[in-house]
Amino acid sequence: MDKQAVEAQLCQLPVSQYAWIDPREIEFSDRVRYVCEHECPMYGTSWACPPAVGTVEACRNRVLSYPGALVFTSLAEVSDIADMAETLATRGAHEALTRQVRDILLQFSPDVLTLSTESCAICPKCAYPDAPCRHPDRMFPCVESYGIVATALAERNGIEFYNGNLVTWFSVLCYR
Numbered sequence: 001m002d003k004q005a006v007e008a009q010l011c012q013l014p015v016s017q018y019a020w021i022d023p024r025e026i027e028f029s030d031r032v033r034y035v036c037e038h039e040c041p042m043y044g045t046s047w048a049c050p051p052a053v054g055t056v057e058a059c060r061n062r063v064l065s066y067p068g069a070l071v072f073t074s075l076a077e078v079s080d081i082a083d084m085a086e087t088l089a090t091r092g093a094h095e096a097l098t099r100q101v102r103d104i105l106l107q108f109s110p111d112v113l114t115l116s117t118e119s120c121a122i123c124p125k126c127a128y129p130d131a132p133c134r135h136p137d138r139m140f141p142c143v144e145s146y147g148i149v150a151t152a153l154a155e156r157n158g159i160e161f162y163n164g165n166l167v168t169w170f171s172v173l174c175y176r
Helices: 003-010 030-039 056-064 084-089 091-106 150-156
Strands: 017-021 068-077 112-115 166-175
Touching: 003 091, 030 056, 068 091, 068 150, 084 091, 091 112, 091 166, 150 166
Parallel strands: none
Antiparallel strands: 017 068, 068 166, 112 166
């Protein structure tokens, strides 16, 4: 991976913070998956979410099969962080940014595993479980769906999660 060439392009995008990491630094936890299963209404409804993405162990093995990863955040300001509709409305910009960053990495790596925010929202109704994903090139599984402890990864790499009315969106892109 030509990190300098990637960074030259990243600095032209609204990326807040980023870090190059070894995927072995990533902490995985079944507790994160438990939250998905018991608190997220998207559980079992999308190819981007559990159980479709596989067990936490399968996801961990998938991530660890890559020698490197890029973690990055973007920020969105909202008037009321507790207003989930307003907060989630800012997600689309981060997903578009994640796609741009993935495309940059693909210039230097033939294989990029892209994990991003929440559940996929490309289709009004996901084909899961009756048919294959209609847009596998655009669908990014959720970081947390893989059992990744995003806060631990951020802390370990000096990436801040902001408070107040700033939403911090988080993506992990593994490459080989």
